[in-house]
Amino acid sequence: MSASVISDFIVPKSSGKAFKVNKGQSLRVIECEGKQVAGLMFFNAHNFKEQFMAEFSGGLSYFQPPDLGRIGSHYRLGELYSKVPYENLMLRVTDNKIGDHFLGTHCTKKTMEILQAPGHRSCSDNFAEALREYGLQLEDIYSPSVLNAFANITIDQKGDGSIQVKPPRSERGDYIEFQAEMDVLVAVSACPDDQSAINDHVCKAIKIQILEEP
Amino acid sequence: MPSNVVKDIVIPKCSGKTMKVEKGQVFRVIAHEGKQVADLTFLNAHNFKEHFAAEHSAVLNSMQGTGGYYRITKLYSKPPYENVMATVISDSVGNGARGGERAGHFMMCHCSNRLLNHLGMPGTRTCSDNFADAFKEIGLNQEDTYDETIFNVWMQSWIGEDGGMCSAQPLAEIGDTIDFLAEMDIIAVISVCPDETSPCNDFKAKSLRFQVLEGEE
Numbered sequence: 001m002s003a004s005v006i007s008d009f010i011v012p013k014s015s016g017k018a019f020k021v022n023k024g025q026s027l028r029v030i031e032c033e034g035k036q037v038a039g040l041m042f043f044n045a046h047n048f049k050e051q052f053m054a055e056f057s058g059g060l061s062y063f064q065p066p067d068l069g070r071i072g073s074h075y076r077l078g079e080l081y082s083k084v085p086y087e088n089l090m091l092r093v094t095d096n097k098i099g100d101h102f103l104g105t106h107c108t109k110k111t112m113e114i115l116q117a118p119g120h121r122s123c124s125d126n127f128a129e130a131l132r133e134y135g136l137q138l139e140d141i142y143s144p145s146v147l148n149a150f151a152n153i154t155i156d157q158k159g160d161g162s163i164q165v166k167p168p169r170s171e172r173g174d175y176i177e178f179q180a181e182m183d184v185l186v187a188v189s190a191c192p193d194d195q196s197a198i199n200d201h202v203c204k205a206i207k208i209q210i211l212e213e214p
Numbered sequence: 215m216p217s218n219v220v221k222d223i224v225i226p227k228c229s230g231k232t233m234k235v236e237k238g239q240v241f242r243v244i245a246h247e248g249k250q251v252a253d254l255t256f257l258n259a260h261n262f263k264e265h266f267a268a269e270h271s272a273v274l275n276s277m278q279g280t281g282g283y284y285r286i287t288k289l290y291s292k293p294p295y296e297n298v299m300a301t302v303i304s305d306s307v308g309n310g311a312r313g314g315e316r317a318g319h320f321m322m323c324h325c326s327n328r329l330l331n332h333l334g335m336p337g338t339r340t341c342s343d344n345f346a347d348a349f350k351e352i353g354l355n356q357e358d359t360y361d362e363t364i365f366n367v368w369m370q371s372w373i374g375e376d377g378g379m380c381s382a383q384p385l386a387e388i389g390d391t392i393d394f395l396a397e398m399d400i401i402a403v404i405s406v407c408p409d410e411t412s413p414c415n416d417f418k419a420k421s422l423r424f425q426v427l428e429g430e431e
Contacts, residue, residue, distance in 0.1 A: 049357050049358070050357075053323070053361070053362060053363075054269075055269060055322055055323050055363050056323045056326070056362055056363070058377065058379075059322075059323055059329065059379055060328060060329060060332060062377070062378045062379060063329060063332050063333060063379075064332055065331075065332050065333075065334065070378070072377075073376055073377030073378045073379075074373050074377040074378070074379070075373075075376075075377030076377055081328065083361070083362060084326050084327075084342045084345075084356055084362050085327075085342065085346065085356045085357060086357075087326060087327065087328035104269055104272075104273060105267070105269050105270040105272075105273050108270070108293045108294075108296060109293070109294070109296060110274060110290065110293075110296040111273075111274065111277070114274065114277045114278055115277070124293045124294060128294075138293050138294040139263050139294065140263075141292075142265075142292070142359070142360060142361045143267070143269070143292070143361035143362075143363060144267050144269070144270045144292050144293050144361075145269045145270075145361070145363060154373075155282070155283050155372075155373045156282065157315075157316075157372050157373065157374060157375065158315045158316050158372075159282070159284070159315075159316055159317065160275075160276070160281050160282035160283075160284055160285045160316075160317050161272065161276075161281075161282035161283030161284035161285070161316060161317065161320075161321075161372065161373075162276040162281075162282035162283075163272075163273055163276045163277075163282065163283075
């Protein structure tokens, strides 16, 4: 690997951060402490209406052209696409040893009410704060679904299709790496949920690196 | 239970349409030809930015024991709104009466042009086309609204152990219904799924019947 790190920073626990990654650059989302979920949103940097669509990307990664085979699924993403009517490839997963993640909604005010913690900070707050400097509000974001990196959540195959949330299997140093196929705005939320098992009941920081080939 | 039918239409196979439903009215979907999926999303009639979020509703219902990805009771709007837009008050398939291993709906994405390209069938009509037509009726472009994760009524799909999407034919039979009580003035945005390439509509696209009901008795 000859790529060099051009940006390296910490997203403190229970906070959000937004930043740009240019086409061709790589983004690394790193477990600097372990067992911490990073919620990730992506936007076309030149048209914020073109937004990453999480579930759709899981389906498209699974249903690839027959000659390419299956490169991902709902729990292990291969490629990231934007919402209809765009449906463009935004990023590609280039390194993902740990594998786990969940393509689904982020925690919100209502989630915290249901968890008997009304007023508790949620990923909604993190995303709203992070995106404010780019002029984006929660009202402008079409889907609450994000790539919940390192989340160990599964959907029951039977019955009502209820979810089961377990502590992450990721440890310190695990990471997921993406290559940008277009200029993107990224928003990261270091999930502030210490009420469920999603972050093993302790909120921690997430480390971000942007890499570039010389 | 409102029982006075004030609107009763058949939406032809492979097409999209919108219907307005006022607070307190019931929106009924009828499988009048049998195994056919109705793709539904909903907008607040007075603020189109507030739309239904199926994936969020799946998780919120799961946490409250009122459903999951294959059935929901409360239909929530996207954050930051998170209002209950409608409540499922009757569901002749999701209540288990038709048997099957799962409730029989799917809170997930609709079919789209890129998906059909990936499957080697470019140019095939998809729910994306139907939704684009439906949104046009109320002056909206697909770019400016919604989230393609929607309520796929009678779509018997599920997430398999490997995270892959699996599908079987709908459990619904002729005459099955699902009733939504509107908790605010809403616009139902409807796609009668045109897919004939998978078991989702039992390999044959059909029409669907929709009613709006009101009244105390």
